[in-house]
Structure formats: structure tokens, C-alpha cells
Amino acid sequence: MAGQERRTIDLEEGWAFMQKGITKLKNILEGKPEPQFSSEDYMMLYTTIYNMCTQKPPHDYSQQLYDKYRESFEEYITSMVLPSLRDKHDEFMLRELVKRWSNHKIMVRWLSRFFFYLDRYFISRRSLIPLEQVGLTCFRDLIYQEIKGQVKGAVIALIDKEREGEQIDRALLKNVLGIFVEIGLGSMECYENDFEDFLLKDTTDYYSLKAQSWILEDSCPDYMIKAEECLKKEKERVGHYLHISSEQKLLEVKCVEVFKEFYQTRTKHRKLTWIYSLGTCNINAKFEAKTIELIVTTYQAALLLLFNGSDRLTYSEIVTQLNLSDDDVVRLLHSLSCAKYKILNKEPANRSISPNDVFEFNSKFTDRMRRIKIPLPPVDEKKKVVEDVDKDRRYAIDASIVRIMKSRKVMGHQQLVAECVEQLSRMFKPDFKAIKKRIEDLITRDYLEREKDNANVYRYLA
Known part of the structure; x- marks a missing residue:
């Protein structure tokens, strides 16, 4: 059965609707009175993008939407x-920066x-920069480049205060230095260029290193053993040996770089990749x-270290700070x-994790062993891929059904299924049972x- 032609959405009309959703998100981030996104809000925004990207040329607005995605971040940042950030100075500016970076990551996640x-x-077809990276790059290019000098000065001022006993x-x-590690999008270049030279300029001053060692403790992967071995081997080349103790984890970043250099002297045909x-x-x-x-794993350690600065953390706060899926x-x-070792207490105290959970460090935990290994639950990679594909297809089927019913208002079951199959066939072959379930x-x-009079006829609810 041939499907009815859907109405073409022009760029101005479609983007005006998307801007309402983006404005709602901005209001939430700015703390203004605004209700949270409902499932219907999300579905309509997702469907609008889908429609504008799948219209026949010249009404396929994929490239324009890609550009406007970036422009949305640029406008929010500049306005x-x-x-x-410009209105605040010293420690107040640092606090504002931490808050704004956290909000920015939330905005990137939602718009993506x-x-x-x-x-x-x-x-994926055009090999363009992914949306998440585009959003984070906007923060780096527009904010980091402008305020990095002020941030460095404020950080140094606080470190000097602690040296004086305050x-x-x-x-x-x-948190601030963690931003400059994250802002490098996987490399340590931003951190190294703006902070490492200062922090490591007097490597013979043990007390200076000890006083600052905690700064990087939460931000860097734990490759101390390998790095220490490489530093020993590189003693003659660098001209001095930096002693690494458990108190001096400031040197972890430098150790990774030295190990990388050491590895490159041993082989020219392999690429070294750190899988954290x-x-x-x-x-x-x-x-x-x-x-x-x-x-524990590096990621488990990063999660536990969050509780050094907070007694209680919500699920959303943990997701934001870890920046993981x-x-x-x-x-x-x-x-x-x-699991077996309950290092964290959870509210509510059940065996499932949900976005409404709250966690706190379990100070009363004990075990007969003085050394325990905390495993991660196994992941069936094949199953995970299948689940991801199924999830993507559910979204696409939902969007197709809503789009058809919004246009037709009332429709029979067989006709709806037929039109849904026709629309989705260029992406994948949908299963009839899956459509019925959706x-x-x-x-x-x-x-x-x-x-009411015919269960095989559906009516769209606006």
C-alpha cells in the first residue's frame, strides 16, 4: 500500500521549533523555573530532526542542522x-568555571x-566531527582560550596560600585542573602547556611536590610502576632522577609521557594507546x-575519589563528573x-541502579581481609551491541509511528503498519511484531x- 506523502518542513519552521527546546534546556541550566523534559518533549524534538534529515533534496537539511548545532553552543557561550565568568575573579571565578563546565557537559549530552x-x-557517512566533540570543542575554543591565563593565576594564588599554611x-x-585535563579531549596538551611547567619547574623541592601532589591525584591514570621503571632507565638522558613515592602522584602525568617516549625508542611500527x-x-x-x-579499576577509583570532596552524591552528579556513558x-x-563489597551505601537500598539513586561512602564497611579486589560485573559485548541496535530501532519506529499518526490523526492497524514499514525500509527491515509492540x-x-467501537483503529492524541 502506497504511503501518503508527508508534509515538508522548511528549515526556518523546523529550527524555530528546535530553538524552543534549546531555550528550555538553557533555562533549566540557568536555574530558571522550567519543568523538566517529558518523554513527549524528547520524542517531538528527536522526530523533528529526523524529519528534516530524511526529506528529499533540496529539503534535506542535515548539513544546516549540523552547523546550527555548533551555533547554538557558540550563542549560549557568548551571551x-x-x-x-568575566564578572568574577580569583576563587569566585574558579567556582563559576566549575559550575559552567558541568552545565556545558549536560547541555552537550542533551543536545546530542x-x-x-x-x-x-x-x-558517520561524511566523516565529520561527532556532535559531542563539537560541543566540547566550542567550550575549549571560546572559553578556555580567553580565561586560561586568569585561571592559572588564581590556581597559583591558592597554592601559594596553602604553602603559607592557610x-x-x-x-x-x-575540579579546576580536571577541566583542563578533560578540555584536551583525550590528550594532556592543555594541562601540560598551562600548568605542568609551573608545577614541575623546581623538581628538587620535595616539599613543593608534596604540597601539590593531591592536585592531580584524581585526574591521571595510575601507571606509576611502569612510569617509575622508565624514569630509572631514562636517568642519564634527563640528567636527574625524580623519586616517586606514594605521596608524589603529581608525577604520574610526566611518567606517562616518559613511558611513551621510552616505548617509541623501542619500536617504530606500533602505536601506543592508553586504554584507561x-x-x-x-x-x-x-x-x-x-x-x-x-x-579496583581506574574508573572505579575515579568514582571513589569523588567522595573525598562530597559526603553524598546523586546518580546524575556522578555521571556528570565522570563523563562516562x-x-x-x-x-x-x-x-x-x-555486589559483595558494599563500599558505597545506596538509597533506596535495593540491587538495581536508577537515575534517582543517592550514594554515600560506607564508613562502617569492614572485612576480615586487609586487601580485597572489587570486580566489575561482566559485559557481554555481543549482547550489548544487539541491545544498542534494538534501542536505536525502537526510537526510529516510535518516531515513524508518531509522525504518521500526527499527519493522519485516525488510522487502521494494517495501514499504519504498512506505512511504517515503507518509511523505515531504507534504514532497516522492521519486524511486524516490533512495530505492534511499539x-x-x-x-x-x-x-x-x-x-471504542473498533480496537484495530488508532487515534492520535495531540
């Missing part, structure tokens, strides 16, 4: 973020979801009963709060309803 179809198909906000400094998810760390955790050495964070939190789900979510 809202930069003015708020709205533009998901663009990211998955248009960008109490300072260590968590704030960790496979790293391990040994953490001395101080509980009320005793100190226990925890053997939801699936990865769920695995980490499950291993630390729901229709039932949309009914329970009040997108559709059955006619």
Missing part, C-alpha cells in the same frame, strides 16, 4: 557563559540526544574499623554498592488510543 539521528547517519578548598582545585578502562589502582580506604587496600556508570555503581507502548504512554 550567557562568558559574561558570567535531540540530534541523535544526525550523529548516527549523516556525520586552609584552601582542595576539591575546587582538583583496563587500568587498575590500589587505594588505601580508611574505614572506621580499619584501613583496607582496595584493588550511563551504562558504564551503572556497572561501576553496581560493583561498589550492590504501538502498544505508545498507547500506554498516551500518544495513541484505540477507537
Whole structure:
């Protein structure tokens, strides 16, 4: 059965609708009274992007939407973020920077979801920069380049205060320097250029190193053993030997670089890649009963270290600070709060992780062993790929059904399924049972309803 031609959405009309969603997100981030996004809000924004990207030329606006995605971040940064940072100085400016970076990552995550179809198909075919990276690069190019000098000065001022015996906000400094590690998008270039030279300029001053060692403790992967071996071997080349103790983890970043140089002198045909998810760390955790050495992955360690600066953290706060996928964070939190070793207490105290959970460090934890290894639950990679594909297809089927029903208002079951199959056939071959299941789900979510006199006829609920 031939499908009815859907109405063409022009660029101005479609983008005006998207801007309403973007404005709503900005209001939420700015703390203005604004209700959270509902599932219907998300569906309509996602569907609008889908429609504008799948219209026949010249009405396929994929490239224009890609450009406008970047422009949205640039406009928000120049009109809202930069003015708020320029108005503040010293420690107040650092606090504002930490807040703005956290908000920016939330904005990147949400807009990437709205533009998901663009990211998955248009960008992959054109080999363009992914949406998430575009959003983070805007922050680096527009904010980092302008304020990095002020941030360096404020950081140095706080470090000098501590050297003089004053109490300072260590968590704030960790968060600020963590930004400059993250802003490099996977490399340490930004951090090294703006902070490392200062922090390491007097490598013979043990007390200076000890006083600053905690700054990088949360930001760098734990490759101390390998790095120390490489530093020993490179003693003659660098002209001096830097002693690395458990107190001096400031040198971890430098160790990674030295190991990289060392590796490159041994082979010219292989590329060295650091896979942080496979790293391990040994953490001395101080509980009320005793100190226990925890053997954990690098990501588990990063999560636990968040509780050095906070007594309680929500699921969303943990996701924001770790900047990992939801699936990865769920695995980490499950291993630390729901498995054999409950290092974290969870509210509510059940065995599943949900976005509404709250976590706190379990100071009363104890074990007969003084050294325990905390495993991660296994991941079936093949199953995960299948689940990801199924999830993508569910979104596409939902969007197709809503789009058809919004246009036709009332429609029979067979006709709806036929038109849905026709629309989706250029992406994948949809299963009839899957379409029926998605229709039932949309009914329970009040997108559709059955006619009272005929259960095989559906009515769209605006």
C-alpha cells in the first residue's frame, strides 16, 4: 500500500521549533523555573530532526542542522557563559568555571540526544566531527582560550596560600585542573602547556611536590610502576632522577609521557594507546574499623575519589563528573554498592541502579581481609551491541509511528503498519511484531488510543 506523502518542513519552521527546546534546556541550566523534559518533549524534538534529515533534496537539511548545532553552543557561550565568568575573579571565578563546565557537559549530552539521528547517519557517512566533540570543542575554543591565563593565576594564588599554611578548598582545585585535563579531549596538551611547567619547574623541592601532589591525584591514570621503571632507565638522558613515592602522584602525568617516549625508542611500527578502562589502582580506604587496600579499576577509583570532596552524591552528579556513558556508570555503581563489597551505601537500598539513586561512602564497611579486589560485573559485548541496535530501532519506529499518526490523526492497524514499514525500509527491515509492540507502548504512554467501537483503529492524541 502506497504511503501518503508527508508534509515538508522548511528549515526556518523546523529550527524555530528546535530553538524552543534549546531555550528550555538553557533555562533549566540557568536555574530558571522550567519543568523538566517529558518523554513527549524528547520524542517531538528527536522526530523533528529526523524529519528534516530524511526529506528529499533540496529539503534535506542535515548539513544546516549540523552547523546550527555548533551555533547554538557558540550563542549560549557568548551571551550567557562568558559574561558570567568575566564578572568574577580569583576563587569566585574558579567556582563559576566549575559550575559552567558541568552545565556545558549536560547541555552537550542533551543536545546530542535531540540530534541523535544526525550523529548516527549523516556525520558517520561524511566523516565529520561527532556532535559531542563539537560541543566540547566550542567550550575549549571560546572559553578556555580567553580565561586560561586568569585561571592559572588564581590556581597559583591558592597554592601559594596553602604553602603559607592557610586552609584552601582542595576539591575546587582538583575540579579546576580536571577541566583542563578533560578540555584536551583525550590528550594532556592543555594541562601540560598551562600548568605542568609551573608545577614541575623546581623538581628538587620535595616539599613543593608534596604540597601539590593531591592536585592531580584524581585526574591521571595510575601507571606509576611502569612510569617509575622508565624514569630509572631514562636517568642519564634527563640528567636527574625524580623519586616517586606514594605521596608524589603529581608525577604520574610526566611518567606517562616518559613511558611513551621510552616505548617509541623501542619500536617504530606500533602505536601506543592508553586504554584507561583496563587500568587498575590500589587505594588505601580508611574505614572506621580499619584501613583496607582496595584493588579496583581506574574508573572505579575515579568514582571513589569523588567522595573525598562530597559526603553524598546523586546518580546524575556522578555521571556528570565522570563523563562516562550511563551504562558504564551503572556497572561501576553496581560493583561498589550492590555486589559483595558494599563500599558505597545506596538509597533506596535495593540491587538495581536508577537515575534517582543517592550514594554515600560506607564508613562502617569492614572485612576480615586487609586487601580485597572489587570486580566489575561482566559485559557481554555481543549482547550489548544487539541491545544498542534494538534501542536505536525502537526510537526510529516510535518516531515513524508518531509522525504518521500526527499527519493522519485516525488510522487502521494494517495501514499504519504498512506505512511504517515503507518509511523505515531504507534504514532497516522492521519486524511486524516490533512495530505492534511499539504501538502498544505508545498507547500506554498516551500518544495513541484505540477507537471504542473498533480496537484495530488508532487515534492520535495531540
